[in-house]
Amino acid sequence: MSTTPSATPAVEAVGVDVTLGGRRILCGVDLRVEPGQVLALLGANGSGKSTLVRALLGVVPVSAGTVRLFGTPLGVTAPWERVGYVPQRMPAASGMPATAVEVVTSGLLHGRRLRPPRGARRRALAALDSVGLVDRATQRVQEMSGGQQQRVLIARALVRDPDLLVLDEPTSGIDVPTQATFVDTVARLHAAGTTVVVILHELGPFADLIERAVVLRHGRVAHDGPPPAARADHAHAGHDHTHAHPDPQPPPTGPTITVEVTP
Numbered sequence: 001m002s003t004t005p006s007a008t009p010a011v012e013a014v015g016v017d018v019t020l021g022g023r024r025i026l027c028g029v030d031l032r033v034e035p036g037q038v039l040a041l042l043g044a045n046g047s048g049k050s051t052l053v054r055a056l057l058g059v060v061p062v063s064a065g066t067v068r069l070f071g072t073p074l075g076v077t078a079p080w081e082r083v084g085y086v087p088q089r090m091p092a093a094s095g096m097p098a099t100a101v102e103v104v105t106s107g108l109l110h111g112r113r114l115r116p117p118r119g120a121r122r123r124a125l126a127a128l129d130s131v132g133l134v135d136r137a138t139q140r141v142q143e144m145s146g147g148q149q150q151r152v153l154i155a156r157a158l159v160r161d162p163d164l165l166v167l168d169e170p171t172s173g174i175d176v177p178t179q180a181t182f183v184d185t186v187a188r189l190h191a192a193g194t195t196v197v198v199i200l201h202e203l204g205p206f207a208d209l210i211e212r213a214v215v216l217r218h219g220r221v222a223h224d225g226p227p228p229a230a231r232a233d234h235a236h237a238g239h240d241h242t243h244a245h246p247d248p249q250p251p252p253t254g255p256t257i258t259v260e261v262t263p
């Protein structure tokens with residue numbers, strides 16, 4: 001889908017600073033995401049990617065700057081029902097004895113809707129189907145593997161048919177066939193106009209979908225433009241994709257970007 005600048009971006013962050021534990025984690029980040037765009041957020045470990053999406057969704061407070069979602073400042077009036085969020089790996093039910101279909105159905109609730117809508121179970125089962133877990137709908141999520149719990153969280157974000165889908169390393173720990181199914185689902189949502197912001201370490205199976213890449217370095221935007229080409233050595237079958245890429249400490253004196261991919 002082509003994305004031309006519109007009057008009302010899906011996300012508009014201006015001059016965002018975030019300070020956590022007395023440390024400045026984000027420094028003056030500007031980010032405008034047009035409706036329907038698929039944007040990858042890249043950067044080394046600790047560069048501030050998760051903090052940025054948390055700031056965009058009001059999960060961490062900003063110490064300076066502003067964030068708007070679909071034109072509305074963060075707060076109770078923000079259109080939360082239009083947003084689906086898959087946080088970085090966490091237990092799907094936080095210790096509660098909930099089943100997969102119950103966790104996914106909770107994705108249909110938000111501040112102004114505290115009761116599941118009509119057809120909630122059918123929609124939850126369809127969302128579970130899109131991550132290959134419909135046959136485990138009534139299983140307790142505590143009894144599921146980490147990757148299966150991650151898929152439940154993805155289904156919980158998908159069930160509300162979000163206009164903005166925010167994914168924090170959604171496919172880490174998920175087997176390759178399930179990744180492909182999930183990417184197909186995201187592609188369908190994109191074709192229907194959903195805006196997608198996805199944190200990745202490698203474009204991997206998302207490569208064909210990504211229209212724009214923003215690379216963070218030390219809490220600042222170091223690159224904003226076309227997605228980088230995959231590094232040749234990462235295509236080798238023997239390459240270790242699990243090695244750490246800490247945010248490099250030397251001061252940024254040039255455009256070098258130390259991530260899994262190079263622009």
Ligand SMILES: Nc1ncnc2c1ncn2[C@@H]1O[C@H](COP(=O)(O)OP(=O)(O)OP(=O)(O)O)[C@@H](O)[C@H]1O
Pocket residue numbers: 020021023025043044045046047048049050051052
């Ligand atoms: N609650 C917190 N309190 C203090 N520091 C924090 C907190 N959350 C994150 N940080 C720090 O902020 C920095 C950025 O963390 P963040 O999780 O945003 O990085 P990231 O780019 O998403 O990394 P990764 O690729 O490892 O997920 C890190 O140095 C981290 O230690």
